[in-house]
Amino acid sequence: MSDRSTHWENVYATKGETEVSWFQDRPAISLEMIRAANPDHAAAIIDIGGGASRLVDCLLREGYRRLAVLDLSAHALDAAKRRIGDGAAVIDWIVADVTTWQPAKTYDVWHDRAAFHFLTDPHDRADYVERLRAAVAPGGQVIIATFAPDGPEKCSGLPVQRHDSASLAVELGPEFELVETRRETHHTPWHSTQAFQFSRFRRRG
Template sequence: MSDRTTHWQNVYATKGEAEVSWFQDSPTISLDMIRAARPDRDAAIIDIGGGASRLVDALLREGYRDLTVLDLSANALDTAKKRIGAAASTVDWIVADATTWRPMKTYDVWHDRAAFHFLTDPHDRAAYVERLRLAVKPEGHVIIATFAPDGPETCSGLPVQRYDSASLAAQLEPDFELVETRSETHRTPWNSTQAFQFSRFRRRGS
């Protein structure tokens, strides 16, 4: 296993779902931005670094039928599967690193609230963006949330790269066009706050 995989396997083996700083009972902004992309209920949606996130639960409740969750940690995905129950069998669960994964299909919506800001090496960021190009359909949407410029400098003991919408857009150009951005002050389970930015991009048609 890579160092990244080992780290996240350990996190989810030793901490409960609501014992991590990024826990959200309801992923409101993510849902709003997915709705704004206007995918139909058969649209292919992937959550990158989804881990034990409750976004997939919410999307299932809203009737989406082609859902994929990708994460480095099998432990994280197992937590989500157990929580969801029988409906988990309708979701495609992928244990992989988003920088080395080989997409087997294309997606209408790519969502990431967890992975990109941990990629502090430019080579890893370039590899991630190459997967975006392979995996997102022309006119498809990409939603990436990262720590904002005034957000934390580390998370889960790891350094992060902070962004505003402009600096994030510079990472994705020229293939992806910024459509909207939103700010969030995330409240952790222990009542501290973290500044996030959410940006939605549209893949330029080919």
């Protein structure tokens, strides 16, 4: 198990899903941007670093069925499965490090809220983008949310690389066209605030 995997397994083994700073009962901006990216309920959607996020619950309720959630932590994914119950059977649960993962299929929508910003090493970011390119078909869309440039410098005890839409565009490269960007002031469970930015890109071609 890598150091990164060990860290996140420990986080989810010792904290409940509502006891982490990134918890959202209803991830409104993510849902709005996914609907805008591909409103077809037959769309294949993957949530990168989804952990125990409730985004997949919301997508199931809205009628999406071709869903996948990828995370380093098996504990986090198990928590989500238990919460969802029988409906979890239709979801593809992937325990993997996105920087070394080998996608077996392509997706119409790639969603990542607060995973990419933990990649402070440029080589890790390049590996992430290589997997993204392998997994997102031409015309597919990519939604990445990170701490904004004025957001926190650390999360869960780890340093982060803050971004705006321009820096993300540089990371993804010219084959990805920026469609929209939005800002969010996230309120943590203990009533502090964090500045996030959400950027949506479309793969050209």
